[in-house]
Amino acid sequence: MNKQSQEFNEQRILSHGNQNETIEQTIERIKQRIIQTGDKPHVTVARQLELINQLADFPLGQFLLQNRGFNGYWTDYLIEHQYKRRFTGIDAEGRSLRELEKFILDKNPLPLATQQKHIHSVKVIQNYVQEGAVLASLPCGVMRDLLKLNFTGVDNFRLVGIDLDFQTLEQAKKLAVEYGLSEKVEFYQEDAWSLSFKDELTLLSSNGLNIYEPDDQKVTELYRQFFQTLIPGGILVTSFLTPPPNVDPNSEWDMNQINPEDMSLSKIIFFDILDIKFTAFRSSSTTKLQLQNVGFDKIEFIWDNARIFPIVVARKPK
Template sequence: MNPDHLQPDPASERLISHAAGPWQSNGELMQAARARLSAAGAMPGATVDQQLNLLDELFGFELGRFLLAHRGLNAWWTHHAVTWDPRTAAPMTALERRIVADLPATQATRERFGIFRRELQALLRPGVTMASVPCGLMGELLLLDYSAAPGARLVGVDLDQAALDAALVLGTERGLASQLTLRRQDAWAEQWQDKVDVLTSNGLNIYEPDDGRVTALYRSFHAALRPGGTLVTSFLTPPPTLSAQSPWKMSEIDPQALALQFVLFVRVIEVKWSAFRTHDQTRAQLEQAGFTDIRFVDDRASMFPTVVAHKPD
């Protein structure tokens, strides 16, 4: 697959996860980032020089350059992160390996992907229709075992055409292209003519700070499901520094990796995925959207929980 990492999507102004601003050369991007960090000054645990050194290291590998330019991950890089395997991984710089292998958020994301696949595998049955919004490369569905689910239909919806193209490649590799329908559409605007039995969604709500918009997204998912259908989604929980209701299990988190994550994501990269919600907030939003029988499945650190909810019969 060609990740097409640094090319802006034609609809980039509508992508909330990895849209870039006015296109800049690497030199212009580096100059702007160095000026921003120098002006911001030192922060707890990182001098200006240390921040600038991290910036230089990020520019040394493709994932780092993508994060700096886009402040989020596209479909290809997300798939790369959740399917990363140290036994087959290509050589990496020290910082790239720490980002992909060691940062608590990355570990939680990879664990969340495994939980999604386990929950979705259990929902497979003959003739089932399953959708992913936004689908990205659609690995949470395309990597399942369909041997016991003949006639299954798969639907992927994404605003990013590059994601849809890559999902088709993966679907073809998995022998599922004939069962796969892909549509380019905004998740909030999607009109579901044919209802689905299962809908899975990861990624949009963590970039969307507006609670009303997130509840509206859940209502859209509710409308897409047949009666008795199931939603499998996820959300980011707030760290203890932001909320007394934080569920983070600090005993499961490497403090040094967490400190590096804070400097990298909050200061050097200024990532966009910073819309945190508690379990109670997420439950309330899903209930407002009409879902019942809501069940949470936490990762070890309770940073990126999965939630399974049902549309009443």
């Protein structure tokens, strides 16, 4: 990584990034914060310290402790888990998954919603695989959402990956080689709020950015940037986190689909211990209004079972 890319990378990434401390230092810092806070009505200090030790026992847990969010690699790990590791209980290196790791990937309501959201998103995007299409992903992560599409019978197309994270872009380039699509892919290290594309993309897929930005005006501006990148008739496929019942009494969550014990443990891990960064919740009505305000029409929502992490499909008018 060149120094300029690394500095650019570290200044603006919203989803992850640590404080340049070792995992041991991170664990000690979090433990001290929890000890100083003391027991809470729903969880003791001892229980939280036990969970920290369990998180420190597997790579995903270590990453979450240090970064309080998912990068491109770990988002892909979470999504791809449902296709193989869920059934084998073993990762690509032959390591058996830990019990807490299985909980995060198999029972935690948010990761489950993320996995379902990915399935819905890929189905929508596949409909726009056609001659002359320019399909983009932002932040692209490792870009499997586009690379895994079926391009049979389609010869003339472009794939565009845009991300701030230089390391993630390098991982995406390697994955493009694995899928045999290197010649079709272009990668750009750009800030989503100042994109260089204008009236160029057939479809833009964007997941995992607005959930880190609490300012509604900034998210509306983000959608305006997306709007400008698309050709007339172009499609935006994005997603958002709806607020849970403890945040909004009018929550859209379907609590019949959520195990209360799983929800409780999830809250302890992600909020009490990790103090996660992705807490920018928005209702479907707010999201629809934001998209309409920048010019999108034909707005459609596709929901996961628990109505936590829906995708929204919107069109730039012709």
